[in-house]
Amino acid sequence: MIGATIRKDLQLLLRDRGALLSLFALPIVFIVVFGSIFRFGGDRSQPRPLPVWHQPGDARALTIVAAIEASGAFAPQRHDSPEAVRSLVAKEKTAAGLIIPADLDPPAGRKVELVIDLGAPMQVRGPIEGALGAVISQALAPAGTAAQPVLEPRTPPGLAKPLANITGFQVTVPGNGVLFGFFIALTVAMSFTEERRSGTWRRLLASPVSRGAALVAKLLPFVVIGLGQLGFLFGIGALFFGMRVAGSVSALVVLSLAVVLCSTALGLAMAALGGTEKQLGGVGSVTLLVMGLVGGCMVPRLVMPEVMRTIGMAVPHSWALDGYYTLLVRTGTGLTDILPQLGALLTFAAGFAAFGVWKFRFER
């Protein structure tokens, strides 16, 4: 009896691609993705490019640059003006830059300017500030007597001023909001499957309602539910976790609507592929998790290497998160600052919807 049960369950499991995927393939995907995210952090053979400006011939500056280079963590590149360094950071070509004034004197408050986006999450700023601070103090006072901070982090012009005292919730609330917001897609697809299986779909088709209207009517409730979900998550974040909205709240609502439209349309696309509830539960949820991972919902994309950041652009999650970060972290931002993200999300939504309508089979 026990043997037969084991055999039967193994047979069932081997036929359940969703379960196999989440048991065997999903961990591998996570291992690979997380691994390639963190590789650059500790890998000394890949120094991070660091634009630097100092007066030509400034001896102390040359000492500092040499020490930084010797550390192996950074590859300093001299530029012709402080503005050039600031603009590279402002355009997010590089995470940080250094401006070493000729009259450098940390005890008197004339410190090395660390050009960095203060709105970036701590995972990004922390290691850079720590490493550069240590190397520069060493270079200035080899005896190790100087306990003064030598760096002054400052956001370059061109990036809107970030909020002071950013907490982790400023990152985790939108991250998880987007991750779980997109899970609506699964609910949408499952709802179609369930209606087909139970026969209520046949009743809907037999009623005097056009097929287009039936489809829209089936999707609209999920837009409402999705908006409610995001409203709830951001509301809880603001009320209990001190999450703040630095930019415009109405822009946040518009962005959330775009996110929900996109996830609902993704749900239609998934429904159009026509899997069973089991397949959706397995393959569908794994897909959404991987999309969230690649899109930066669990680990901010800023800390990911260039390759992963580029791959991330292929999922709507990354655009949604970029939009949320802009509105949550940068003061005075509004609709115009998130136009690219809105555009991308609506393009994704239109693509998903077009695929869904094209592939959806009413009579199956």
Add this chain to the structure above:
Amino acid sequence: MSAQPQDGAARAAEPAIAMSLRSLGKDFGARTAVHAIDLDIRKGQILGLLGPNGAGKTTTISMACGVVTPSRGAVLVDGVDLAAHPRRVKAQLGLVPQELAIYQELDAVQNLSYFGALHGLRGAALRQRVDWALHLAGLTDRAREVTATYSGGMKRRLNLAAGLVHRPRVLILDEPTVGVDPQSRNHVFETVRELAREGMAIVYTSHYMEEVEQLCDQIAIMDGGKIVAVGALPELVAAHARGGLELELEAPAPGGEALTRALAAAAAHAELARDPARPQVVRCEAPARLAPLLAAIEDCGVRVARITSYQSNLETVFLRLTGKALRDAQEGA
């Protein structure tokens, strides 16, 4: 198609045609599920659609109510073409699917309100119709309970009520009594009869011989995507089967092939009927053939255990026409 009346007076007395299927057919890829069906259903008539598994019953009624798009032919309701005016025609139709097509997480009132609203009912009219349908289904007492807690029979009754909450002119039922107790079955029968008395045209699909015999005043037998016979029960029996003799062979009957050949030589094919589910039984409609049949069987070295006479009924008609026993169909359902 009902029996064609002979004179003008009888024609006038017959109720109007509620629904016509005209050369209706459906292909799924290379497979033809339904060839080209012609069928009329009159007001107040209960038409039984009978056929073995895979005969094309569900496909036919799905086309009839606009759930499946036909590959050919047309559906007319009160003379209006379904394909040309889908919303107008669908408003006149009610479907009770083969599955339990209700939301088990909701209560009966919520279910019926939704299906009523799909048909454009709202407000007081909707509430009135929901109450009416609940009463008809005998569910008024449990109306506010989540339907997952209902018995199988109660769910079936709600499934029926959901198809008629908007009081359609034509009600299409796809095996509405699968897996229900006799009491619920009788309730469904009574409801269907009452609706027919009020003038509703009803298409009733079933595997159950007795149901169709009891309930339907017209019977259409389907097989292999075609309607092989249609008419009232006595007409069908008169046209397609007679009583006869049943020879029960001593099981196991050896030499199946040889026996079949010997039997074919002894009696015309039309006079013999064999039920694949009971290979040891040979039915013969021509008593005059008994002697040569017995000789042929004996020549094959098989002994006859029993000879009985049988009356012809819907089951023998069905067996004759389709070569399949309905019992198989029931088991497969």
